Amino acid sequence: MEDFKVVEQFMKTLKTLRDIDVDVWQTPFDEIHKEGIFRLIHYKPTVEKTLPTPVLIVYAYINRPYILDLQPDRSVIRKLLDNGLDVYMIDWGYPKKADKYMTLEDYVRYIDKAVGIVAKRCVKDKITLHGYCLGGTLSLIYASLNPEKVKNLVLQATPVDFDAPRTINLWAKSLDVDKVVDAMGNAPGEFLNNAFLLADPIGLTFGKYANLIREAKDENFLKNFLRMEKWIFDSPDVPGETFRQYIKEWYQKNLLIKNQFTLAGRTVDLRRINMPTLAIIADYDHIAPPEATKPLFDVISSTDKIIMSFTTGHIGVSVGSKPAYGLWPKVINWVKERSQ
Amino acid sequence: MSEDDYVDGYSKTLVDAYFKLPRETFELFTRSVDTYAKLFEAWRNSSSEISSGKPEPQELFKIWARDFQSIYDDLFEMLFRPMKLLAGLQWADNLTRMGDFTRLSWPFGAFGSIYTVLKPYENLIYLFPKETPQLLQKVVNSYVNFYEAWRDYYTGLYKAWNEATEKLSTQFAEKMAESQKDPQKPLDFGVFYDLWMETFSKTYIELLSLPNMVSVQTRLSSSTMEVIQNWRELLEALMSVSPAFPFPTKSEMDETYKRLHGLRNDFEEVSKRIEEQARRSEIDEVYKSLQALKKQVEGISLKVEAQPKRTELNEAQESLRVLKSEVDEINRKVEAQRARHKPAPKQE
Numbered sequence: 001m002e003d004f005k006v007v008e009q010f011m012k013t014l015k016t017l018r019d020i021d022v023d024v025w026q027t028p029f030d031e032i033h034k035e036g037i038f039r040l041i042h043y044k045p046t047v048e049k050t051l052p053t054p055v056l057i058v059y060a061y062i063n064r065p066y067i068l069d070l071q072p073d074r075s076v077i078r079k080l081l082d083n084g085l086d087v088y089m090i091d092w093g094y095p096k097k098a099d100k101y102m103t104l105e106d107y108v109r110y111i112d113k114a115v116g117i118v119a120k121r122c123v124k125d126k127i128t129l130h131g132y133c134l135g136g137t138l139s140l141i142y143a144s145l146n147p148e149k150v151k152n153l154v155l156q157a158t159p160v161d162f163d164a165p166r167t168i169n170l171w172a173k174s175l176d177v178d179k180v181v182d183a184m185g186n187a188p189g190e191f192l193n194n195a196f197l198l199a200d201p202i203g204l205t206f207g208k209y210a211n212l213i214r215e216a217k218d219e220n221f222l223k224n225f226l227r228m229e230k231w232i233f234d235s236p237d238v239p240g241e242t243f244r245q246y247i248k249e250w251y252q253k254n255l256l257i258k259n260q261f262t263l264a265g266r267t268v269d270l271r272r273i274n275m276p277t278l279a280i281i282a283d284y285d286h287i288a289p290p291e292a293t294k295p296l297f298d299v300i301s302s303t304d305k306i307i308m309s310f311t312t313g314h315i316g317v318s319v320g321s322k323p324a325y326g327l328w329p330k331v332i333n334w335v336k337e338r339s340q
Numbered sequence: 341m342s343e344d345d346y347v348d349g350y351s352k353t354l355v356d357a358y359f360k361l362p363r364e365t366f367e368l369f370t371r372s373v374d375t376y377a378k379l380f381e382a383w384r385n386s387s388s389e390i391s392s393g394k395p396e397p398q399e400l401f402k403i404w405a406r407d408f409q410s411i412y413d414d415l416f417e418m419l420f421r422p423m424k425l426l427a428g429l430q431w432a433d434n435l436t437r438m439g440d441f442t443r444l445s446w447p448f449g450a451f452g453s454i455y456t457v458l459k460p461y462e463n464l465i466y467l468f469p470k471e472t473p474q475l476l477q478k479v480v481n482s483y484v485n486f487y488e489a490w491r492d493y494y495t496g497l498y499k500a501w502n503e504a505t506e507k508l509s510t511q512f513a514e515k516m517a518e519s520q521k522d523p524q525k526p527l528d529f530g531v532f533y534d535l536w537m538e539t540f541s542k543t544y545i546e547l548l549s550l551p552n553m554v555s556v557q558t559r560l561s562s563s564t565m566e567v568i569q570n571w572r573e574l575l576e577a578l579m580s581v582s583p584a585f586p587f588p589t590k591s592e593m594d595e596t597y598k599r600l601h602g603l604r605n606d607f608e609e610v611s612k613r614i615e616e617q618a619r620r621s622e623i624d625e626v627y628k629s630l631q632a633l634k635k636q637v638e639g640i641s642l643k644v645e646a647q648p649k650r651t652e653l654n655e656a657q658e659s660l661r662v663l664k665s666e667v668d669e670i671n672r673k674v675e676a677q678r679a680r681h682k683p684a685p686k687q688e
Contacts, residue, residue, distance in 0.1 A: 006373060006376055006377050006380065007373070007377075010369075010373040011350060011353060013369075014353055014354070014357050014369070015353050015357075017357060017360075017361060017369075018353060018356045018357040018360050018361070036604065036638075096645050097593070097597065097645060098596075098597045098600055098641055098644055098645050099597075099601075100594070100597055101597055101598050101600075101601035101602075102601065106605075109608065166549075167545070167548060167549040170549055170554050171554060171557065171558075174554050174555065174557075174558040175558060175561065176558065176561070176562040176565070179561075179562050179565035179566065179569070180561070180565055182565070182569055183565035183566070183568040183569040183572075184565070184568070185590075185594070193364075198548060199545070199548070200541060200544070200545050201415070201416070201544050201548075202415070202537065202540045202541040202544055203537070203541045205368055205371075205372075205415060206368075206371075206372050206375055206415055207537050207541065208368075209368050209369045209371075209372035209373075210372045210375070210376045210533075212369065212372075213372070213373055213376055214376075214533075226361070226365070229361075229362050229364075229365040230362055232364075233362045233363075233364045233365065234362075
């Protein structure tokens with residue numbers, strides 16, 4: 001009897017899933033600059049008069065940035081826009097084989113280019129830089145090298161101290177990255193995805209899906225489930241030389257928090273971070289756990305600095321229901337107060 | 341609805357969903373249904389033991405260890421596949437169903453693929469480059485390392501599976517004893533499922549962060565990469581003695597990618613210098629020609645990414661060489677203009 005119910009429920013759910021058209025990138029935008037695989041987009045404002053200081057969002061290069069605009073009712077982008085912020089975002093695209101020699105220097109250089117374009121469009125000297133995950137790490141590096149161009153720094157689920165004893169860190173520390181890059185060229189998105197799934201193989205490859213069979217889910221739930229699935233498995237490859245560099249120098253040598261990381265011959269000294277800084281951390285984050293971000297606040301020179309933590313995971317910060325009501329209004333207020 | 345109609349509808353839904361859903365989602369969801377049904381089957385098979393009210397953990401373990409076996413194979417299949425794919429061993433999937441010995445020894449089957457690749461060349465053996473035996477030896481060695489790492493990794497995961505099953509049997513028997521005190525709350529499949537999830541999930545999260553397991557995993561990923569790398573070196577050596585082979589080697593492609601990247605960086609540097617010039621209008625023409633060259637580079641990049649033949653790659657490399665000299669020339673012009681407008685040093 002139960003066998004029959006399982007198959008029935010499976011078919012019912014599969015039919016619904018099959019009939020759903022998955023849409024992501026909810027908010028309209030214009031592409032205002034493109035260079036190779038990188039592009040800079042500008043979200044169409046939803047208010048008549050935006051605040052003077054624009055926000056540039058820098059997402060990680062290991063996933064796609066539309067996680068911040070995944071569902072219409074929980075879009076972080078939409079919240080920022082509706083609160084009068086002028087929002088730009090860098091999309092790192094999908095690296096191809098020919099991009100294997102791109103390094104972190106190329107990424108940070110494009111941030112500089114994007115900051116220049118945004119500042120010029122808004123007739124401002126400084127902007128608010130909002131980095132997410134490894135995009136936060138890139139933003140931190142950029143802000144440290146160019147503090148005069150960053151008015152406010154927002155770091156969302158950003159790892160800085162890579163010695164935090166978490167499974168992903170342990171794996172990255174022990175990985176023979178030279179062998180991966182020499183053999184594969186780029187680090188395949190599938191390779192990285194498998195690592196994330198292996199962090200909880202039973203829960204992430206079975207439990208999550210079994211829940212769809214155990215109890216009937218409504219179409220809206222399934223639509224959001226599919227949006228998330230699309231995002232999870234839409235993982236770009238990471239350019240080989242970038243992979244080699246960040247795994248070795250960030251994860252294995254932990255140079256960043258020690259102020260020993262160098263980029264294009266310049267030492268990234270986090271003490272040069274002197275602008276207002278907000279760190280958003282998630283208590284259950286297994287990729288950038290709180291202890292990977294908190295030590296930063298002992299190093300930077302900013303006097304106006306605050307940590308906002310929330311009881312959720314790495315992705316839940318952006319798409320969870322609780323942060324939508326509890327966390328983001330506070331974050332947005334903090335940015336707005338410093339955007340005049 | 342007739343049974344045939346039902347089956348047709350079932351098949352159609354599966355096929356449609358296969359094409360519509362992300363392929364990983366489709367696979368994990370369909371596998372999970374199978375796993376869930378197997379868990380229910382295992383629960384049902386233990387019902388006589390459970391209905392006794394005082395199940396023996398050892399008896400539960402016996403039933404569940406047998407019934408959970410096929411769940412293990414299904415659960416880890418998707419995670420193992422990339423390693424098999426990377427090493428060109430996806431055909432080994434067929435072997436994994438043939439019992440423990442075969443499952444553990446399938447990488448040895450990979451030697452068959454070495455033979456398959458070399459077979460067409462056997463009459464040309466006198467043409468093989470002199471380093472072929474050493475390169476072949478490296479391939480064989482890397483397969484041996486890969487096999488050893490795989491065996492250790494598989495054993496580690498499998499041992500944990502048995503430990504989790506044992507733990508589940510004990511915990512469930514304890515829960516059963518506890519439930520006897522409250523007959524209003526009989527233990528059903530839901531309780532069993534939740535306990536299974538909790539026990540197995542926790543076991544694997546902990547296992548995969550243990551230092552010895554991390555070390556085995558590192559060996560496995562490294563040896564997988566060695567297999568790929570050593571295979572490539574062998575094939576490139578074989579291709580090098582066959583000028584008629586139309587496709588460039590990975591090393592030749594890498595060299596082109598490197599030049600492309602270098603040239604893109606040169607463009608950025610020169611563009612930035614021009615943009616910083618005080619008298620920009622004087623070199624506007626130069627800037628325009630730089631942008632035109634940049635477009636050409638992107639065109640070459642597209643060709644290079646589209647699996648070019650060796651002759652096409654050679655042409656692309658030649659074009660990149662010419663473009664490089666043109667960018668250098670533009671850079672010289674920009675520098676000269678900068679020097680002309682450099683403020684004269686103040687007189688004492």
